[in-house]
Amino acid sequence: MxxxxxxxxxxxxxxxxxxxxxxxxxxxxxxxxxxSHFKRGDYxxxxxxRVVGVDEVDAGDTVMVxxxxxPAAINGATYPEGPVAAVQQxxxxxxxxxxKLAYVVPPESGALGFLVACLVAAKLDLxxxxxxxxxxxxxxxxxxxxxxxxxxxxxxFLVSQSGLCVELDVKPRGDxxxxxxxxQDVSAIIDQMLRPIVAESDFGQFGGLxxxxxxxxxxxxxxxxxxxxxxxxxxxxxxxMGNIANAGQLLDFLSARFTLPARRIFGPARFISxxxxxxTGFDLGKVRLQAGDTICTVLYQNESLLTWVxxxxxxxxxxxxxxxxxxxxxGQSIFSNGDLVLADGSLNPALLDHTVTxxxxxxxPALQRGLILSSFMSLLVSMGYLGPYVPLTASANQ
Numbered sequence: 087m088x089x090x091x092x093x094x095x096x097x098x099x100x101x102x103x104x105x106x107x108x109x110x111x112x113x114x115x116x117x118x119x120x121x122s123h124f125k126r127g128d129y130x131x132x133x134x135x136r137v138v139g140v141d142e143v144d145a146g147d148t149v150m151v152x153x154x155x156x157p158a159a160i161n162g163a164t165y166p167e168g169p170v171a172a173v174q175q176x177x178x179x180x181x182x183x184x185x186k187l188a189y190v191v192p193p194e195s196g197a198l199g200f201l202v203a204c205l206v207a208a209k210l211d212l213x214x215x216x217x218x219x220x221x222x223x224x225x226x227x228x229x230x231x232x233x234x235x236x237x238x239x240x241x242x243f244l245v246s247q248s249g250l251c252v253e254l255d256v257k258p259r260g261d262x263x264x265x266x267x268x269x270q271d272v273s274a275i276i277d278q279m280l281r282p283i284v285a286e287s288d289f290g291q292f293g294g295l296x297x298x299x300x301x302x303x304x305x306x307x308x309x310x311x312x313x314x315x316x317x318x319x320x321x322x323x324x325x326x327m328g329n330i331a332n333a334g335q336l337l338d339f340l341s342a343r344f345t346l347p348a349r350r351i352f353g354p355a356r357f358i359s360x361x362x363x364x365x366t367g368f369d370l371g372k373v374r375l376q377a378g379d380t381i382c383t384v385l386y387q388n389e390s391l392l393t394w395v396x397x398x399x400x401x402x403x404x405x406x407x408x409x410x411x412x413x414x415x416x417g418q419s420i421f422s423n424g425d426l427v428l429a430d431g432s433l434n435p436a437l438l439d440h441t442v443t444x445x446x447x448x449x450x451p452a453l454q455r456g457l458i459l460s461s462f463m464s465l466l467v468s469m470g471y472l473g474p475y476v477p478l479t480a481s482a483n484q
Contacts, residue, residue, distance in 0.1 A: 088142050089316075091135040091204060091214075096121045099204070101325050102318030104197040104420045106447075108408035110389030111196010111223030112153065113424035116161040120201060123164055124208065135204045136213040138189070140305050140312050146188020148215060148300045149176045150232060151206050152199055154244065155284040155292025157388060157424040158362075160198065163247065166205045168294025171245040173206050175253070176296045179241060187299075191215040193230055195314050196223040197422065214315065220458075221311040221450045222408040225387045226277045228461040229406070231452050232298040233273035235308040242276055242297040246289045254279060274461070310452045317344055325419060333412050333443035346447055347478065351403045352382040352395060353443030354414070362431030373426060373433070375442060382444065384409060385469050386423045391462075392469055393444065401471060405462045406449035407478045414441045448478045 091099070100117045126133040151169050153160055177187045190212050192203040199218065207214045219230030227233055242254040256272055256279075276297070284293050300308055320343060330336050333350055340346040355377040362371040373390075375382040381396040390409035395402050403409050411421050417440075428434055453459065454477065463475060 088136065088138045091137050091315075091319075093124055093133050095319060096124065096201070096204075098319050098322030098326055099200055099315065100197040100322065101420050102320065102322035103195055103200040104422050104425075105321060105410050105412075106221070106314070106318055106408065107194070107196035107199070107223035107422060108389045108405070108410060108447075109223075109384070109386050109423040110157070110225070111194055111422065112198020112201075113157045113161060113422045114197050114418075114420070115425055116157060116163060117197040117201045119161065120163055120166060120198075120205060124205060129165055130205075130208050131211065132208050135207050137216050137315055138213050139216050140309050143189060143215065143302045143305055145302065146186050147180055148189040148191055148302075148305060149173060149187060149296050150193050150219070150298045151190045151203055152193040152295045153202055153292055154280060154295040155289070157198070157422065158429070159291035161424075166202050166209070166294065167247045167249070168245045168292070169202050169206050169296070170209050170294065171249055171251065172243040172294040172296035173210060173212075175241075175243040175245070175251060176299060177210070180299070187212065189213050189215050191309065192218045192315075194218050194220045194223045195318065199223065200315055200318060215305070215309065216315045217309040217312040218314045219309070219311070220453060221314055222406070222447075222453075223389045225389055225391070225465060226274075226461065227297075228273045228277060229453070229458050230273075231310055231458070232300075232308050234452070234457045235304075237298045237300055237304060237308050239272055239276055239297055242280075243295070244280055244283060245294045247293075248288065250288050252283055273457075311450050330419075332414050333445065336412055336445065340447070348445055348447040349478065351393060351409070351444045351446040351478075353377060354441045355382060355443070357426070357433055357437045357440065357442055360427045360431065360433035362427050371423060371427065371431065373423060375444070384423075384444070387465065387469075388423070390423060392466060392471055393446075400473065400476070403444075403446040403478055404466060404471065404476065406453035406459060406475075408447040408449065410445045410447065412443050412445055413437070414443070446478045
């Protein structure tokens with residue numbers, strides 16, 4: 087159902103988005119920095135955003151918009167100049183053929199992904215679609231349902247905060263717009279081309295991305311994972327109201343409100359250390375937790391992808407399933423990987439005295455097959471895991 091999002095809703099959206107981002111999807115720090123400037127004035131003509139369901143889209147085209155790059159690098163952004171400029175390029179291209187852009191859609195679930203779509207919509211008088219391409223955050227384009235559905239990637243725009251625009255016109259084999267059977271390979275090629283670009287000094291490890299222009303009829307197959315902004319808002323509001331104080335209450339909420347298969351995968355525990363290296367638009371790192379004599383290691387590439395526990399012979403959770411932190415006690419309870427670490431990659435010492443629980447969430451079925459699953463498994467191989475995908479099992483309160 088369509089609704090209007092206001093500045094009063096933003097913090098709830100960010101908290102819920104961060105939880106569902108599997109440790110990624112941008113940091114709360116960077117999202118809050120951008121959100122603090124979201125007010126009607128010289129930059130934003132409105133401080134309200136219309137959000138519509140997939141089935142409510144009638145006329146006009148949709149484009150996916152996002153920041154691409156390192157969450158740590160994005161932290162200093164004040165306004166979403168890159169994403170806005172990238173979408174303006176799409177508007178101009180569509181206008182040249184008599185078409186009009188009416189909607190934007192986020193790439194994934196995450197604090198920054200949701201916020202950027204909303205801010206671009208507010209800036210350019212567009213609406214945001216209540217859906218995304220994964221229901222979690224992902225490290226690369228082939229892991230999104232737009233790629234799996236074979237949506238035409240032409241053209242792709244990447245724009246720096248300072249306005250440097252790069253256009254990719256990667257044409258798959260086939261007819262004038264490419265054939266769908268070859269699109270899956272193209273999403274990987276585009277992703278591999280964009281990463282070195284954002285690493286250049288003019289981009290500084292991040293840029294605004296606009297890709298996958300879709301007519302209304304295409305949304306039905308390209309967006310099977312729906313209601314994700316509403317889901318984030320609902321959870322965020324419950325967190326802000328103090329209705330969720332511990333991991334058990336969180337699991338009950340996920341089950342009762344969203345029927346999400348989720349469970350405790352480690353904890354209660356303590357944070358003990360973190361490592362980070364930023365390169366080619368990724369934050370690559372490890373976060374370690376301890377409960378008694380048992381050590382849990384979360385491996386992430388922006389997003390948490392793999393969790394090992396020292397007394398188990400195999401990973402306890404792996405992508406495409408989500409891995410989320412819930413910190414109990416006073417203060418902030420939701421963190422991305424980027425929010426856990428300092429600029430030098432070490433663990434924020436303020437977290438050493440907090441109790442944390444790792445929550446696993448079963449991936450949407452759209453992520454458990456085909457291009458998306460194979461892309462995730464290739465990533466896990468690069469991180470040292472050579473086994474098959476083992477989906478999260480057991481009840482929400484185990």
